[in-house]
Amino acid sequence: MSFIPPRADTQDYRRIFLQDIPLIDVRAPVEFQQGAFANALNLPLMNDSERQAVGTCYKQLGQHAAIALGHSLVNGRLREQRTAAWLAQCAQWPEGYIYCFRGGLRSQLVQQWLREAGVAYPRISGGYKALRHFLLDTLEQSAKLPMVLVGGNTGSGKTLLVNELAEGIDLEGAARHRGSSFGRTLVAQSSQIDFENRLAVLLLKKQHGGCRRWILEDEGRIIGSNNLPLPIFNRMQQAPVAVIDDPFEVRLARLQDEYIVRMRMGFEQTYGAELGWQKYAEYLHHGLFAIRRRLGMERFQLLTQRLEWALQFQHASGNHASGNSDVHQEWLVPLLQHYYDPMYHYQLEKKSRRIAFRGNYAEVREFLMTYSQNNGE
Known part of the structure; x- marks a missing residue:
């Protein structure tokens, strides 16, 4: 894979949409289906059932237990397969960004796994929520x-x-x-x-x-x-x-x-x-x-x-x-x-x-x- 120069995470939501910058959406499929962006591709960290299990664990046992469960669910060959898909997309979209719902744990984890595979790939600060809020503001102002x-x-x-x-x-x-x-x-x-x-x-x-x-x-x-x-x-x-x-x-x-x-x-x-x-x-x-x-x-x-x-x-x-x-x-x-x-x-x-x-x-x-x-x- 060709080397992708490190780029900073971004809050420049305006440029993202004006230039149709490619986005890798690592949310679960059900989240993507409810609402996403034309310039985004869904390559989830967790599928719907995995996300639901982690969410239930978070409510019952807290963040640390939920993170541990997430790592156990997406591990071994499954982690390799999903990382390979992200790496392929990063190579195809060297100018793109990753996002999850709030720009938090999921996109940071994907970022970490990509870094371990030799690719520094930036994410959207604030994630989907910030991008969506920017577009709602755009509608209000327009x-x-x-x-x-x-x-x-x-x-x-x-x-x-x-x-x-x-x-x-x-x-x-x-x-x-x-x-x-x-x-x-x-x-x-x-x-x-x-x-x-x-x-x-x-x-x-x-x-x-x-x-x-x-x-x-x-x-x-x-x-x-x-x-x-x-x-x-x-x-x-x-x-x-x-x-x-x-x-x-x-x-x-x-x-x-x-x-x-x-x-x-x-x-x-x-x-x-x-x-x-x-x-x-x-x-x-x-x-x-x-x-x-x-x-x-x-x-x-x-x-x-x-x-x-x-x-x-x-x-x-x-x-x-x-x-x-x-x-x-x-x-x-x-x-x-x-x-x-x-x-x-x-x-x-x-x-x-x-x-x-x-x-x-x-x-x-x-x-x-x-x-x-x-x-x-």
């Missing part, structure tokens, strides 16, 4: 910056517009969900903590790049299974709104492309033609089923029949040409007209005093670029 929201009916291109602008923050992208009952993506949503961490790092990097205000999509508190952090959400409730008023036909075409054409292609590319088609059909059916009570059972059954007919026609036509998806308008059009549009109109009425501008996609984009230059300092 929420204090001026905001403007992008509103508009379903299919208005709100997310698209947010992603076009330097100061735009794609909340749905961070949550890996598009917000509606059809909002799931092919990438599974993560834990609430992971979502908050990912969003905080995004905000941190944007501010480092010079952003002093935010352009956000007009969202509810819940995006799929993730909740917007309260500091952000509360400020959004007071922010001005720029509303995209695009023609119905333009919105319908966007939705057809995004939810029908692209989702079919995505499922089939991921799972293969047969299983991908099955999962695509289930995805659309689940989207309708999730709002059946709000639709009313009679309308839900009618739209479900039209969806099933559209799927049969689309599948029979074989290829991925967008023309084969036109038949889905038979259920998409009434779904927009009788459900999504009235619902958003009702929600927007409650924000009428905060509407700063209305126009089509291009006009709202131009307004936001001007607005972001002349407001909010």
Whole structure:
């Protein structure tokens, strides 16, 4: 193994996230699953059962007994195997750091074993807890910056517009969900903590790049299974709104492309033609089923029949040409007209005093670029 020059332990949490410094997380798998960081790899000192045994011992007999038990559990060949995994990762990530929950016993022990193997590898002072606290502070501080929201009916291109602008923050992208009952993506949503961490790092990097205000999509508190952090959400409730008023036909075409054409292609590319088609059909059916009570059972059954007919026609036509998806308008059009549009109109009425501008996609984009230059300092 090549020699890794000694580096000091760090408290420079800002640099860790701005530069995506690799991290070796030596906490137990259950801790990692509850919340971690995108730049971290879980190589635990103890597995879940070992950690639980040591924790019980600590409560009953104290720290010394717990440490002794830990050494007896992770010993001999098991210690060699785990040390070998850490050494391999240290060689792959010579610029990285180790952390445990508080930067205490576990990461210090791993550090010691690595040192005995000839590698001086630094750790995060304060561990996961300090990194997480830094990101929560980042969310709090970011929420204090001026905001403007992008509103508009379903299919208005709100997310698209947010992603076009330097100061735009794609909340749905961070949550890996598009917000509606059809909002799931092919990438599974993560834990609430992971979502908050990912969003905080995004905000941190944007501010480092010079952003002093935010352009956000007009969202509810819940995006799929993730909740917007309260500091952000509360400020959004007071922010001005720029509303995209695009023609119905333009919105319908966007939705057809995004939810029908692209989702079919995505499922089939991921799972293969047969299983991908099955999962695509289930995805659309689940989207309708999730709002059946709000639709009313009679309308839900009618739209479900039209969806099933559209799927049969689309599948029979074989290829991925967008023309084969036109038949889905038979259920998409009434779904927009009788459900999504009235619902958003009702929600927007409650924000009428905060509407700063209305126009089509291009006009709202131009307004936001001007607005972001002349407001909010």
